Amino acid sequence: MKKLLPDLLAILAFVLLSFAYFFPADIENRILFQHDIAAGAGAGQEVKEYYEQTGERSRWTNALFGGMPTYQIAPSYDSAKPLQWAQKAYQLFLPDYVCLTFMLMLGFYILLRAFGISAWLAGLGGIIWAFSSYFFILISAGHLWKFITLAYVPPTIAGIVLAYRGKLLWGGILTALFVALQVTSNHAQMSYYFFFVILFLAGAYLEEAWRNKTLPQFFKASVVLALAALIGIAANLSNLYHTYAYSKESMRGKSELVQTGTAAQQSSNGLDRDYITQWSYGIGETLTLLVPNFKGGASVPLSQNETAMEKANPMYSSLYGSLTQYFGDQPMTAGPVYVGAFVLFLFLLGCFIVKGPLKWALLGATLFSIALAWGKNFMFLTDLFIDYVPLYNKFRAVSSILVIAEFTIPLLAVFALKRVLDEPALIKRERRAVGISILLTAGIALLLTVAPGSLSTGYIPAQEAQMLQNAVSQQMIPAEELSGILANLGEMRANLVSSDALRSFLIIGIGFALLGLYATGKLRRPLTVAGITLLCLGDMWSINKRYLNDGQFVPRTIRTDTFNQTEADKLILQDTTADYRVLNFATNTFNENNTSYWHKSVGGYHAAKLRRYQEMIERHISPEMQEAYRAIAAAGGEMDSVDANKFRILNMLNTKYFIFPAGQQGQTLPILNPYAYGNAWFVSQVQYVDNANEEIDALYNILPTETAVVDTRFKEALKGATELPKDSLSATIKLTSYAPNHLTYETENPQDGIAVFSEIYYPDGWHITIDGQPADLARADYILRAVHVPAGKHILEMRFDPTSLHVTEGIAYGALALLVIGLMIAVWATRKRYAATPKME
Secondary structure (H helix, E strand, C coil): CHHHHHHHHHHHHHHHHHHHHHHCCCCCCCCCCCCCHHHHHHHHHHHHHHHHHHEEEEEEECCEEEEEEECCCCCHHHHHHHHHHHHHEEECCCCHHHHHHHHHHHHHHHHHHCCCCCCCHHHHHHHHHCHHHHHHHHHHHHCCCHHHHHHHHHHHHHHHHHHHHHHHHHHHHHHHHHHHHHHHHCCCHHHHHHHHHHHHHHHHHHHHHHCCHHHHHHHHHHHHHHHHHHHHHHCCCHHHHHHHHHHHHHHCCCCCCCCCCHHCCCCCCCCCCHHHHEEECCHCCCHHCCCCCCCCCCCCCCHHHHHHHHCCHHHHHHHHCCEEEECCCCCCCCCCCCCHHHHHHHHHHHHCCCCCCCHHHHHHHHHHHHHHHHHHHHHHHHHHHHHHCCCCCCCCCCHHHHHHHHHHHHHHHHHHHHHHHHHHHHHHHHHHHHHHHHHHHHHHHHHHHHHHCCCCCCCCCCHHHHHHHHHHHHCCCCCHHHHHHHHHHHHHHHHHHHHHHHHHHCCCHHHHHHHHHCCCCCCCCCHHHHHHHHHHHHHHHHHHHHHHHHCCCCCCCCCHHHCCHHHHHHHHCCCCCCCCCCECCCCCCCCCCCHHHCCEECCCCCEEEEHHHHHHHHHHHHHHHHHHHHHHHHHCCCCHHHCCHHHHHHHHHEEEEEEECCCCCCCCEEEECCCCCCCCECCCCCCEECCHHHHHHHHHCCCCCCCEEEEEHHHCCCCCEECCCCCCCCCEEEEEEEECCCEEEEEEECCCCCEEEEECCCEEEEEEEECCEEEECCEECEEEEEEEEECCCEEEEEEECHHHHHHHHHHHHHHHHHHHHHHHHHHHHHHHHHCCCCCCC
16 A cells, blocks of 8 residues: 555546636536537437437437437447446546546656656656646637547556566557547547557657567567557447448548549549648748747737737727737647647657657657648648548648657656656756857747747738728727837737746746756755646646636536527427428528527538538529528518529428528527428429539429439439329328438328438438338438338338447447456466565564
8 A cells, every 4th residue: 555655646636626727616526518519419410319208319419410320419329338337437536627627637647657667756747737828728728629539648658668568468558448438539530640649659668669679578468568558449339330420421421423624633532632731830930839829829819918908009009809819820729739838848858868769759749730730831741641541531620740749758757857856957968059049049039038029920910900990991909000000009019028038047047047956966856856846837737727717617517507498499399290300590501500409400500511502502502692681681581572492402491480580689580481392292303413512503494393303323222213203192102200210201192102211311210111111212312311111001111320339339338348358367376476475564
């Protein structure tokens, strides 16, 4: 027990620090409530209610974008329950938010202990990793699954380290467990990025094994780790497989449309190149690692920053509420990536004084991360990865790959500090390395203090300059005042840079002074570590409070208040028809899920919607929305005088209600659309086409209630039907029962017919039966479902129950069993080894 005391004290310190950061919100039960969290709640409401009513999970929802699988909305599988319990235990069942920073510190601590670092130094390492600014910005933005995935990266790598250091059993168990937890957190982009780090580290261990002639041990450890990773992955197979299957149909999959012109230059098998690189870190912006406000900080009003407002000209003060502190290359940002000024100094020092291949792996991974984060500012490398590196083009916001640098910088910094503490004379002996490290950190900070614009291209981004010029053109700003505004804006932002640069200079100076006192024997090792810990914690804590502070926490009741029903919602919900859609013109239709909370929405918000639906938005739905809005507004809401041909696709989607803005106080008004086609209809003609371009273009020229446009690949599923007799008086199809994953229709038609359903087509998981007998499902009109219905009266059912789900769940349970068996063997072996160790009298 005495041996574990330092570890227990470190864990206790992590708990206390986590509670302290979020005080008093953590004890007052207040929460953060951001756009992404609200969007997730809105998107998942239909399946949540269904689960509460039936105890069954629906893998399909019709709440947003007409309908989509829930694989990336509410990816909950029964096989994940043991891992969810393990996650809560790892978090010590701590409250929300408190558990997040605790996880970060504990994970990095485990990694450093795996490297053999002492408990006190590992505790410092856990703090400087966890308090990097990006993590708190993630919490503030509500990107919690990204955060949690990152929290499991260090202990995953700890397992790899243990295995390569000869502890195969525990290394394998740790790797399998944290790979499983990491994948459960469901942020493939972060796991993907850290696979590159693992490759760098494996390369370092391979070089070491080559030099030491221990290649057999290296390959043995590699095999153990590969098996462990497979077990961790298999434990999440349900989630992984269905995410993979869905990705092929989503915006991250390959489009079947053949593009021309500039569109053809985009990524053909993933996200568009411009979309991938939209958030690219500026090359100069990389200095935020040292000086957090080098590009102004966050995209919040300048008027909120006291340092900036010290230089504000009172003549222009009203303008500064609409201009942001941030003046970098990205469209906007919630804050900079800052790793700590003294931490960066130690990292650079480590590049000189730490020996061995591991140093080069960490340095290489750091440079690799920074270069890829530049994105469109370094397109040679970015193009190379988009075009040739598997899966790279599936992820957007390349700036987020800086999480690698945020991992490697504190890790090498701790190695450097350990070397200095182990060899106090090293500071004097390595004067050149120390001098270069000081010059590249404190020197640059001092330069920016006295000349804040010396390393920048200016304080006014082109987009902002154009906005101000437009304001002059529109006579919103007097032309003669523009130059004064630009000059004052530059002064204000220069003050932001200069102030933070001085701050970083002083922090590095204090940290170096502590090392100097230790090197001369005037400060003992424990006090030196404690002093550096307090210095780094104080530095990073104060920066993080800029982006995540108590003022952002709100009463928990806001979570439900956000979705309060409007009068328009109440009126629409009086319609008890089983299944219809709503189009909200009073909001940003494709950037909110409040509508989805109450209705089945044509719009919605999700980063990975179905690609075909997105293409329909671009080609048909958005243009029709504009036409419909103008026509309905011009008619004063009197739908009798509106031309329904202006929005045939919206009618095809059974858009029964439009919500219009009404008045200046945010009121809304529902308008009944009498032209909606309903849940399903029989067509009299099927027009077969050869490719996606023909299919989507044909929709401009057909009336969907009469003609179905179908790809020739589905001709067999529709029995080759082309011209079909349609008696509108006697051929009927009616929805009689609705659940998100189970639809029942009654059909009656005198002859064989083709029924088109106003439901979104998805290739995997929907099972169609007619009178209990399986039937084929086809795709019609680019995004809808179609079925060949034989003559007569029938019951047609659609069930979403992917066969793959049952298979993957069985494999996942098997992997979990192997993990538990392995853990029991590891504990038994450790206890046996401990019992065999001679005890001291």
